Amino acid sequence: MSTTEIPRLDAASLRADFPILDQLIGGERLVYLDSGATSQKPRSVIDAEVAFLTRANSAVHRGAHTLAAEATDLYEDARATVAGFVGAAPENLVWTSGATAALNLVAYSIGNATAGRGAPASAPLALHPGDEIVVTESEHHANLIPWQELAARTGTVLRHIPVHDDGTLDLDAAASVIGARTRVVAFTHVSNVLGIVNPVVELVALARAVGALTVLDACQSAPHLALDLPALGVDLAAFSGHKMLGPYGVGALYGRTEVLEALPTFLTGGSMVTTVTLDDAEFLPPPQKFEAGTQPVSQTIALAEAVRYLQNLGMDAVQSHEHTIERRMMAGLRGIPGVRLLGDAEGVSRVGLASFDVDGVHAHDVGQFLDARGIAVRVGHHCAKPLHARFGITASVRASASVFTTEDDVDALLEGVSGVRAYFGVGA
Known part of the structure; x- marks a missing residue:
């Protein structure tokens, strides 16, 4: 391995380090995408x-x-x-x-x-x-x-x-x-x-x-x-x-x-x-x-x-992993009709976090729809009301990643968001 190569995180394996992730929510595998609000804790931290x-x-x-x-x-x-x-x-x-x-x-x-x-x-x-x-x-x-x-x-x-x-x-x-x-x-x-x-x-x-x-x-x-x-x-x-x-x-x-x-x-x-x-x-x-x-x-x-x-994971590896997750999440949300991304800037550094508005559906309804599928996201103004006012909305849905976030987690989110407007009878 070259000195510049960054190790890849095996996020699926890391899930085993987080006891709370080993449960079902409403019969569905827990997809935790609310680390921006509070992160889950690995067993070593609890111990x-x-x-x-x-x-x-x-x-x-x-x-x-x-x-x-x-x-x-x-x-x-x-x-x-x-x-x-x-x-x-x-x-x-x-x-x-x-x-x-x-x-x-x-x-x-x-x-x-x-x-x-x-x-x-x-x-x-x-x-x-x-x-x-x-x-x-x-x-x-x-x-x-x-x-x-x-x-x-x-x-x-x-x-x-x-x-x-x-x-x-x-x-x-x-x-x-x-x-x-x-x-x-x-x-x-x-x-x-x-x-x-x-x-x-x-x-x-x-x-x-x-x-x-x-x-x-x-x-x-x-x-x-x-x-x-x-x-x-x-x-x-x-x-x-x-x-x-x-x-x-x-x-x-x-x-x-x-x-x-x-x-x-x-x-x-x-x-x-x-x-x-x-x-x-x-x-x-x-x-x-x-x-x-x-x-x-x-x-x-x-x-x-x-x-x-x-530190044991390596912050360069953490950043690289979350960059991969962020790109997949942003690209997927960008392609869903009726979804508006906040801060959809090109060519800027980002972390694995995306906030979005679903046309015709309140953020809280989107959150409940996703929660029924085991997907935990944040809804509301995220303690940033002036910024939401800047974009002309009162609330948004936020998905935020961590070291244990997998591409399957992102795909579950995208699949869930894709079904929101049809479920609520909004749009074509």
């Missing part, structure tokens, strides 16, 4: 969490007994594993309860800087009336509403970069929207509706040119692409465990060292302090200063196991 809870369960960074020391070691080893997965050092990775919590942490921390907390190191992050925060039209609500709230609290202006009709970002508009008053540029790496990989390097360059902070939502890229966040040049990035074969209740915030040091604290309490008096407190350095209270210890350990599972 890793159970093993911790049954053999090493204890609070971390608190006790001096054997279990506490072992739990702390496992917890910090998990941090190193997950940080390495995205190209970062352990001290640049903050544990959170998920990406939503990570993005809110950043927005509220900047708000604290604006209120004068953490000065003088935090002063450069402070916002002032007339300053601008820039997002894109394709953001998940978790990377939109925190910035709306921050703008409302600080008197800043929230602006957005529009998308073209094919779903790609309008970079010409971005160059005019990002300007001298821009202080924050927050954007998704991969749209959870369109599946399109956004041009991170170009957006970072525009932000850097005006001294703006960049915040990346990497929820839909971390499970599917080989990530090197420092190489991308972003200041901060958030991702969640449950979308990348890991458990619920855990996610991470990546940050460049100087940015994490400058951000004021958000949540305060135990485990993130050095000195406390009745009148004042001093905080630990990052990442611990952002990790107040009891942490999701078993979840971090299970997430590290999910990372090891993906």
Whole structure:
């Protein structure tokens, strides 16, 4: 085998690693195409969490007994594993309860800087009336509403970069929207509706040119692409465990060292302090200063196991496999009469995700029709209402792949969607 050849994933064999897939839904084989909402977990991830809870369960960074020391070691080893997965050092990775919590942490921390907390190191992050925060039209609500709230609290202006009709970002508009008053540029790496990989390097360059902070939502890229966040040049990035074969209740915030040091604290309490008096407190350095209270210890350990599972497969192999699935899915949906693909752009990088509208049939009805055939998809606005409004619809159907998605799964989806309009008596 040449050094450039990428191994192929045997997705059909990988299904055996995921216990939940070994069942029938309404008498039909389960075709799970909702990994964009939450991924299924391989047995090794489930076992890793159970093993911790049954053999090493204890609070971390608190006790001096054997279990506490072992739990702390496992917890910090998990941090190193997950940080390495995205190209970062352990001290640049903050544990959170998920990406939503990570993005809110950043927005509220900047708000604290604006209120004068953490000065003088935090002063450069402070916002002032007339300053601008820039997002894109394709953001998940978790990377939109925190910035709306921050703008409302600080008197800043929230602006957005529009998308073209094919779903790609309008970079010409971005160059005019990002300007001298821009202080924050927050954007998704991969749209959870369109599946399109956004041009991170170009957006970072525009932000850097005006001294703006960049915040990346990497929820839909971390499970599917080989990530090197420092190489991308972003200041901060958030991702969640449950979308990348890991458990619920855990996610991470990546940050460049100087940015994490400058951000004021958000949540305060135990485990993130050095000195406390009745009148004042001093905080630990990052990442611990952002990790107040009891942490999701078993979840971090299970997430590290999910990372090891993906690393054993090879992220190049994962990306290649999902590219094959994406092309088959997009081409098939494109050929079904009455189906409109959202973000049907040519020549762009994508992950294995497609959202579509079936003419004359509500997305929820399409989802129920497919579910009766054992096919699990997401229906609704996918926490991206403004983007759906941009395309003139209130809801869509989304099919999203993972490492265990097979071509047979895609064919089952296509066969199901092909029968939707006839079943509901729509069209010729």
